[in-house]
Amino acid sequence: MSVHTPGSAPEISPPGTADQGEGSLNTKPMxxxxxSSFIGSTIEFYDFLLYATAASLVFPQVFFTGLDPALATILSFITLAAGYVARPLGGIIFGHFGDxxxxxxxxxxxxxxxxxxxxLMGxxxxxxxxxxxxxxxxVLLRVWQGIAVGGEWGGAMLIALEHAPGGKRGFAASFANLGAPAGSSLAALALGAASLLPHDQFIAWGWRIPFLASVLLVAVGLVVRLRVSESPLFTRFQAEAERRRIPIVEVFRTNAKNVVLGVLVAMTQLTISGIAxxxxxxxxxxxxxEQTGVLSAKSVSAVAMFVTAITAARLSDRFGRKPVIAVGIVAAILFAYPMLxxxxxxTVAGFAVAVIVGQAIQGIILGPLAAFLAELFPTxxxxxxxxxxxxxxxxxxAGFTPVIAASLVAATGGIVLLGGVWIGVLVICLGALLVSAEGRRRDLTTMISR
Structure with a gap:
């Protein structure tokens, strides 16, 4: 069994291997x-992004009463950030057991x-x-949410990617990311429907209904998820995996550069999410x-992201992850100031154009991103x-972008500085993409350790 080593060229599987063969995704098990990957991540992101919307429209009036509205909004966004800060911890905890x-x-x-x-939030x-x-x-419940979703994404992405034939890994892995726009759309629709209540009733109890309804979605997701088989790549190399007593130590010992590059590349679409x-x-x-119109536009924008994400994922299987992601980042740089x-x-119309185009650009990056990140690391x-x-x-x-955006706008009274900072971050992230490795043709069956 060959082992991929640092600095070597990407390994290309011989024809007919389980990893690189064309195969089919149109089988009953697949x-x-x-x-499972899509429904589960949709439910998880519905819960997670429901909080994000409520943090903007509801929580300042429920949990931060008696404060200046701008300060209440900033504090509400800080609780939002707490969940995002907890997500890496969830990735480490669940990743340990998943590996x-x-x-x-x-x-x-x-x-x-x-x-x-x-x-419990509801x-x-x-x-x-x-x-x-x-x-x-x-805040404690938000941290709990963050830890849970930190484990969800990796598992949902890998269960699809590691079952898929190599020529279709990008498309298969994207189903975990497609849960984000689907969950966001559901969350916006649910909170938008609740906001049709008289304002006092919406703030008093109406906003709680979408949170409580998530229990029904979880029950449906579990029925699907319990019927899925274990990843064949993990099963094949389980003995190797079990020798990694502390996977996070191994990751930073042998793959620290790829972690940094992966973070920077992934940040591009997440800053769009945090702002838009x-x-x-x-x-x-x-x-x-008008609030209901804004929420409706946000829901439509998630559909736009869904379409571009699935299209970009398919294109990445043909042209590579890096070229497709690069197109998305350049588009984000060009659209930053127009969006703001x-x-x-x-106006609802202005917001609708901004969020729909912004989310569509985010989808271009998001589609290939799961496979791009997975292919940076051994099984x-x-x-x-x-x-x-x-x-x-x-x-x-995503966690700190809303706080930073609100603070910059509050301090300067406009969006000029916010736009400049955002573009600067995107340019740095584009540089990280250009120096990272292309993984489309890597054979994951030989990529066991480094």
């Missing part, structure tokens, strides 16, 4: 695997954990009932845009390595 014991068990555990945390009393304890409990779908929602409403100006217009530590890279980017890119 359809079940892709459905040593298997991918499937992690998927079930992460889903149940997320469902419980979201249910039952959490506000500051008016329990005082300062309310935001403290909110979190910060911009509250900012557009504050500028005069459209959001600042204070024995792939769960941990890919999860830490993606969730580390989530913590920095």
């Amino acid at each position: 359809r079940r695997i892709l459905a 040593r014991l298997g991918r499937k068990g992690v998927l079930v555990t992460s889903m149940v954990s997320m469902g419980i945390a979201t249910l 039952l959490l009393p506000g500051t008016a009932q329990v005082g300062a304890l309310a935001p403290v409990l909110l 779908t979190v910060w911009a929602v509250g900012y557009a409403v504050a500028q005069g845009a 100006l459209l959001v600042q217009s204070g 024995s530590v792939r769960f941990t390595g890919a999860s830490v890279a993606f969730q580390g980017a989530s913590a920095i890119g």
